[in-house]
Amino acid sequence: MKKKLLVIFILSICFGxxxxxxxxxxxxxxxxxxxxxxxxxxxNITPDINTKGWIGTRYIPQINYGYHLKDxxxxxxxxxxxxxxxLGIVSLNNISVDAKIKPYRLWTRFSNTQNEFRxxxxxxxxxxxxxxxxxxxxxxxxxxxxxxxxxxVWAMLYRHYFSNNANIWLWTLGGNKDTKxxxxxKTSGNFQPEIGGxxxxxxxxxxxxxxxxxxxxxxxxxMMPVSQVKxxxxxxxxxxxxxxxxxxxxxxxYHNRDIGLLTNQxxxxxxxxxxxxxxxxxxxxxxxxxxxxxxxxxxxxxxxxFTGLALNYPVxxxxxINTMIFYDWENNHVYSFINWxxxxxxxxxxxxxxxxxxxxxxxxxxxxxxxxxKGVQLMVVWNH
Amino acid sequence: xxLMNDEPMxxxxxxxxxxxxxxxxxxxxxxxxxxxxxxxxxDNLSANSRIxxxxxxIHGKRNDRTITSKSYTMGTDKSLTEYMSPPREKxxxxxxxxxxxxxxxxxxxxxxxxSGHMLRQSVMGSDLSYEDMMDDRKLTVIYNANIExxxxxxxxxxxxxxxxxxxxxxxxxxxxxxxDTNYLIPLKIELYAKSGQLLKMITMxxxxxxxxxxxxxxxxxxxxxxxxxxxxxxxxxxxxxxxxPDYIFSxxxxxx
Numbered sequence: 109m110k111k112k113l114l115v116i117f118i119l120s121i122c123f124g125x126x127x128x129x130x131x132x133x134x135x136x137x138x139x140x141x142x143x144x145x146x147x148x149x150x151x152n153i154t155p156d157i158n159t160k161g162w163i164g165t166r167y168i169p170q171i172n173y174g175y176h177l178k179d180x181x182x183x184x185x186x187x188x189x190x191x192x193x194x195l196g197i198v199s200l201n202n203i204s205v206d207a208k209i210k211p212y213r214l215w216t217r218f219s220n221t222q223n224e225f226r227x228x229x230x231x232x233x234x235x236x237x238x239x240x241x242x243x244x245x246x247x248x249x250x251x252x253x254x255x256x257x258x259x260x261v262w263a264m265l266y267r268h269y270f271s272n273n274a275n276i277w278l279w280t281l282g283g284n285k286d287t288k289x290x291x292x293x294k295t296s297g298n299f300q301p302e303i304g305g306x307x308x309x310x311x312x313x314x315x316x317x318x319x320x321x322x323x324x325x326x327x328x329x330x331m332m333p334v335s336q337v338k339x340x341x342x343x344x345x346x347x348x349x350x351x352x353x354x355x356x357x358x359x360x361x362y363h364n365r366d367i368g369l370l371t372n373q374x375x376x377x378x379x380x381x382x383x384x385x386x387x388x389x390x391x392x393x394x395x396x397x398x399x400x401x402x403x404x405x406x407x408x409x410x411x412x413x414f415t416g417l418a419l420n421y422p423v424x425x426x427x428x429i430n431t432m433i434f435y436d437w438e439n440n441h442v443y444s445f446i447n448w449x450x451x452x453x454x455x456x457x458x459x460x461x462x463x464x465x466x467x468x469x470x471x472x473x474x475x476x477x478x479x480x481x482k483g484v485q486l487m488v489v490w491n492h
Numbered sequence: 493x494x495l496m497n498d499e500p501m502x503x504x505x506x507x508x509x510x511x512x513x514x515x516x517x518x519x520x521x522x523x524x525x526x527x528x529x530x531x532x533x534x535d536n537l538s539a540n541s542r543i544x545x546x547x548x549x550i551h552g553k554r555n556d557r558t559i560t561s562k563s564y565t566m567g568t569d570k571s572l573t574e575y576m577s578p579p580r581e582k583x584x585x586x587x588x589x590x591x592x593x594x595x596x597x598x599x600x601x602x603x604x605x606x607s608g609h610m611l612r613q614s615v616m617g618s619d620l621s622y623e624d625m626m627d628d629r630k631l632t633v634i635y636n637a638n639i640e641x642x643x644x645x646x647x648x649x650x651x652x653x654x655x656x657x658x659x660x661x662x663x664x665x666x667x668x669x670x671x672d673t674n675y676l677i678p679l680k681i682e683l684y685a686k687s688g689q690l691l692k693m694i695t696m697x698x699x700x701x702x703x704x705x706x707x708x709x710x711x712x713x714x715x716x717x718x719x720x721x722x723x724x725x726x727x728x729x730x731x732x733x734x735x736x737p738d739y740i741f742s743x744x745x746x747x748x
Contacts, residue, residue: 180739186748222742222744231601233601255599269742273743349607352609383607388614425617425719426617428617453557453578454580
C-alpha cells in the first residue's frame, strides 16, 4: 500500500512538474520584460555667450513589462528615468554644475486591437507640422535636437481607432506644475483637471483633425483682480499629399477674461516638403508660421512671422547631413543650424554647428534651447 | 524563257514570305513565353498574404549595419513592418495602405504620414527604397516580358527576360532578369530608369522549398548610384497565405 502511495505520489510530482513546466512556458510566452537604455555625452563650445562651453552626459534607462491577456488584450508598463549631469564653463574659475535625476516616463496601459488606455507620466503629441508646431500643446521638442528629448506630462489618455483609420483621443491631465508647450501661464494649483480630446479623420489623399483642450490658467503674476482664468484651446490640422506634401496646423487659445493682449493667441503654420531626385535625394521642408496675440480673436494686426527651411541629404548609407534655417521677420534674425550624423549599429555621432542670435526669440523654444549664439556641439549616443 | 528565269525568284519570294510569317507568328509566341514565365515567377514569389521575419545587413565601405524586422503583407495594398533591432530603430513601424504610408517612431511616440515622394528614399540607410519594400504588386500586373535569350549565370542555365513597364507608376521602367529555368526564380535582376540608366541590381540565392514553392531566402540589393557593397536581405522565416487580422493593417498598430 505504501509502495502504491509512493508511486502515486512520485507520479503526481512528475505530472505536477510537467504541468508546471507547461504553465511556465505559457506564462513565459504571455509575459515580456525588456531593459533598454540610451547613454549620451556632449560638448558645446559657444565663445560669444557668457557660458563658453558645456560638457554633459545623460543616461535614460528604460524597462518595459507586458502581460498578454486573451483576445489580443495587453497590460503593459513603461518606466524610464532621466539621469543627467552637465558642467557649464564660464571660465576656468567659474564652472557651474547641474545634475538631476527625475522620472522620464512612467505609465501603465491597457490596450486591445482598437482601444488604448494609458495612465501616468507620458508623452502626448500630435499634428503635422515639423518645425513650428502650433499643436505643441504637451511637449517642448526642439526640431534640431537629434534625440528629440522632451519631458512627459501626468495624464490619462484614451485612444480609439475606427476601422477606417479615423481615431478619437480623450485625455485628462493633472499635477503638472510647469508650463507645457506654448503655455503662457502655469495651470492653476487648485485641483481642477485639464481635459481635452482630438478627432482625426481620413480626408482625400491625407487626413484632418480637430483638437480641443481646457484648463484653468494661473494668472496671479499679472496682478489682475482674479488669479485664474478659463483657457480654451482649439486646433485644426490638415495634411495632404498632392505631388508634394502639404500641411496646415492652426490653433486658437482663448481666455475667458480680458487679460489684454494675452486674451487670445492665434497660430497658423503652413508647410510643404518634397524630395528632389538629385544624387541620393535632397529632401526639402519649408514652413511659415504666423503668431499673434490680441484682445480680439483672429486679429492678426500685431503678429510675428517665422519661416523655416530644412534640407536633408543622405551622403552615404551611414552619413546624413541636415540643416535648418529659421528667419524671424519681425527682428530680421536668422537662425542657422547644420548637423552631420554618422550612424552605426548601436552608436551614433552628431557634429552640429549653429549660428544664432544670442537672445533667442524663436517662439516656444526660447526657454530650453541650447543653441543660442554661435557654436559647435559634438554628441555621441549609445543605445542598448 | 522569261518564265524560266522567274521560277527561282518566285521560290525566293515564297521563302521570304514564309520566313516573315514565321517571324510574325513567333514574336508574339516569344512574348507569350516571356509572360508565361513571368506568371510562373509570380506564382512562386507572390501570395495572398506573407509574414516575414528578416535580417537586413547594410554593407558600407568600412562598416556594416544590421537591422531585423517582421513584416505582414496582405494582397498588394496592405503592409506593416516593425523593426526589432538595433535598439535605436526598435519599435519603429511602417504602415502602407494603398498609396498612403505612415511611420511610427517610438522615440517621439508620434505617427507621421509620409509624402508619396518620400517612397523613393532609402529605408534605414539601406540600398532598398520604401518603394522596393512595399510595392508588392505581381510582376505580371506591372510588366510585359520577352525572352531575350539563354545565358549561363553562376553555373546555371537561365532564360534572360526583358520586362517593360505597362503601368505609369512602376518604380522601374525596365528590368532585365536572369531566371533559373528549374526553379522559375530570378537569380539576378537589373533595374533600369526610363533614361536607360542602371539604378539597382538584385541577386538572389539560397533558394529553398517552403510551403510547396521555391523561394530565394537571401537577396542582395545594390544601389548602383550609392557607395557601399550593397544590402543583404536574409529571410529568417516566411509564412504564406495565413489569415492576418484586419487590425494589423490599421493605425491602431502604430503604437508602442
